[in-house]
Amino acid sequence: MTERDPTPGNREFSLEIETDVLVVGGGPAGCWAALNAISAGARVVLVDKGHCGSSGATASAGTQIWYVPPDPRERETAMASREAMGGYLSERRWMVPVLDKTWESVNRLAAWGYPFPSNEQGIEQRISVQGPEYMRLMGRKVKNAGVRILDHSPALELVRDDTGAIAGATGIRRQEGGNWIVRAAAVIMAAGGCAFMSKALGCDVLTGDGYLMAAEAGAELSGMEFSSAYAISPSFASITKTALYRFARFYREDGTLIEGAGSARGRSIIARTLLSEPVYARLDLAETDALKAIMRRAQPNFFIPFDRRGIDPFTERFPVTLRLDGTVRGTGGLRLTGLDCATTVPGLYAAGDNATREPICGGFTGGGSHNAAWAIATGAFAGTAAAKFALKKKPSPVLRRLGRAGYAEAARELDTNAALQAVQQAVFPLDVNYFRTEAALSREVHRLDDLWERLETSGGVSHLDLLRLREVAAMTATARWMYRAALARTETRGMHRRDDFSKQDPAQRHRLIVSGLGHIAVRPEPVEEPIFREAAE
Template sequence: MANVPGAPVSSSAASLDLETDVLILGGGPAGTWAAIAAATGGARTILADKGFCGTSGATAASGTTLWYVDPDPAKRAAAKASREGLGGHLADHGWMDRVLDRTHAAVGQLADWGYPFPRDADGRERRVSVQGPEYMRLMRRRVKQAGVTILDHCPALELLVDDSGAVAGAVGLQRQKGGRWTVRAKAVVIATGGCAFLSKALGCNVLTGDGLLMAAEAGADLSGMEFSNAYAIAPAFGSVTKTLLYQWASFTRADGEAIPGAASKGGRSVIARVLTTEPVYARLDRAEPELWAAMRQAQPNFFLPFDRAGIDPFTQRFPVTLRLEGTVRGTGGLRLVDGTCATAVPGLFAAGDAATREPICGGFTGGGSHNAAWAMSTGHWAGLGAADHARALGVRALGNGTRTLRRAGGAGLQDRPRGGHGAAVDAGTLTRAVQAEVFPYDLNYFRTEEGLTGSLGRLDRLWADAAGAMPASADTVLRVREAAAMLATARWMYRSALARTESRGMHRRIDHAALDPAQRHLLTVGGLDEVHVSTRPAPVRADPVRLDRAEAGRELAA
């Protein structure tokens, strides 16, 4: 099917042609909260998921703790302060306050909807975590009850924009039913998650940065993409990248010798160092046996690989690896311009891991509790914001006659390239080439100017090829777009990492090992053919603290 970027959209080109007020891309936590908020507010709402709303994404497969803090001023202050230094003093106290409030309300809704929160020995309900399959099955049910139309197995390929540049819908594939879909919408929410580069981190292979690419093609920019090198511990043979229980692990070499300093928290880089030359083994032998049952009940899926491989992880050593979780457990993503979770492009909103989590995490991993709270909160606000935007547009047409819509997509969609070479690109080859730049610990975990510059040279050449490329066949267009999205994401990551000549949060520069107080700012990054980075001021601190060299050293050690 011809797909000329900039070409008008014709109804006949799609096999499913719908119009709506709000279109949500992605059906994980952020997308489902957005859908419920938009539909409950009276907006006609469609949710399109690449896979299946209810199983797609990092949360459904794994489960998560929640940044759920009682509205007690002292507890709230402690919750905010606990990550201030780790995050490199980049978080925003105003955002933290409203996310804590919103998350408290959302978790209360989950309880009202029947989520089976456990009770402690005193009979008190405990709301600090959710099991992934249970949580997302419930969210799917609530999305349907809200009257939202769910399109499962309908990956979006590109956004639609109107003559003013405002986002006005999307085009995608019906990968099980066949053919394409077109949804004309007055507002679009990007809730497609982060990018983990097909590393097989648990539940993360759906997360290839598709929404980041689509949004950038429409003109959106990103922030915090240097905070994108999250690696999680997993059994070397397996996919289960859940790290909470590794706080009870000891780490050893093949001969059984303890690895000094190796730990899940505060010593993961030591593990990465050793893994570059030899295997690392773990055993959860620091957990007292009376805790074993609770650990199993807390994380049933953590134990699946061990039970099935015939390993007792409490008493037997097993080899571990570090799988890249990229921006999923990092904090970078689309830049939000206001509290409605609008992006820089009119009509386009972002939520969850697709949006930068710097406002509540700064530069330190948002994995688990914070990302879950962020998804609930920004999902809700983005849904409301999109519904309000749609209402403000009112009866203005959705592209039928008065509003001409154009396709915004480029790389991998160029049947008739404009300035491109028009050759096919192989998704597998491109994906492996990108992975070769972002997986290695000595390139991404331990960053240097030399390493980043070398990678960027190769990645930029790959982009020059991909930008004008067409897919090898209609069957591979999704894989090609995923590869292009990972490539674009890698370039934003490394261009930002090169610009931040210090170590802050999870961003670790071997050649700039200290935190530089002069670089307490945020990095905006954007662009496709030319990637550009600029700085903007960090939020004003609520509680000014003295940041001297000694503190900088302590933060890095953390």
């Protein structure tokens, strides 16, 4: 096998740009990062796989926000409320600044004109946003601020300069054709998590691309075992907004009630039942017309698939399934070295779902609220820090590209559709990924390792085929990191459930740091803060 030239040549690219900060991803984290970087005096380019402000999980749905007034009691309650659920892996040295920055930024959002609803006393309720309105506003603010936006221009690989620092990225132009290169003094990864193309609403563009590119540069990841987030969804639709299922009862096919399915442990009970039989739901706890109207206003897109099929979810049973959200509602992602959101690679920063959310969520899902706050705050932190780094950095003319999987020249052919199916067959099954055992995890790791070897020797395809090849490679790498970490954590903690180790082990109150591609290393990292007595009690 011959290797391609690792040095980008000028004739390869139909578009070449030089800037200070490159932001990869146009969701909430990317938009906040771009705005803060340009406010700090940097030139900024933002590239997006889709269209900035309208692609991704947030743009297609509503989301709550972890927006808490700066009252000591309220803040204490907010921080303590999730510590036990997350297995005591979160840290208040992160929670406090995230809450502060979210409070400040959401108030800016209101000042920019976002139409927050008011309560009966006329006080705006700033604890949630409707995704389309929120991201339309953010996209407009980014454009008006002077950020150069390349839509439909997915990044495929990072480039490094001769000092060892990240110095930009390359990618393709899906509509115009050709390749692009952006030379930048700092790069912010804000390309979202990985949902493995499970058809969860808005998530098919979220394939772990940022993880792969960063790992090829040597970045570490953390919390990847906490990636088994599944969301309740009608079996005939992609809507995975689960808040309204608080008003549901769940039934077997014969109409008998599934006891406990609506409780705090309900997701696990539903998952167990789905292993052997169908599950149905009905929103029959919403008993008044007033409540039903409120629910429709709060989550209008939840009801669209029902209305299209002539189903009244308040009075008729409908089949449900669990769709894998992976790291989108999980907590795993790139490891951050501090509040500047720097990774372990110089010049590379991470924000939103590209970064591990363990610092504020521990090992339990951040759902909408915590993840939304994390996107806002880390976007702001990363944008400011990347601009500061970039404006002090001396340019280097020598660049080296870092992409591996999909870039081999004398490569053997790979059926990307078959490869995608292989990844999904490894991560979708509830009796592998939700209820985990050493035997099942080891079996799938072996299969995924074989697939990765084939991916590393693949390449020589058209630029659009290369995009799918890189997406499949990113999903395969993400699954391998997830399962290696899951095998190493021989306990049940947070959303990580080991059927063969059903108890939480106090000796394993640490983070698991994973790194590498061909060979994956896993090492423990202590949680710096002690368990808060109030939370432990």
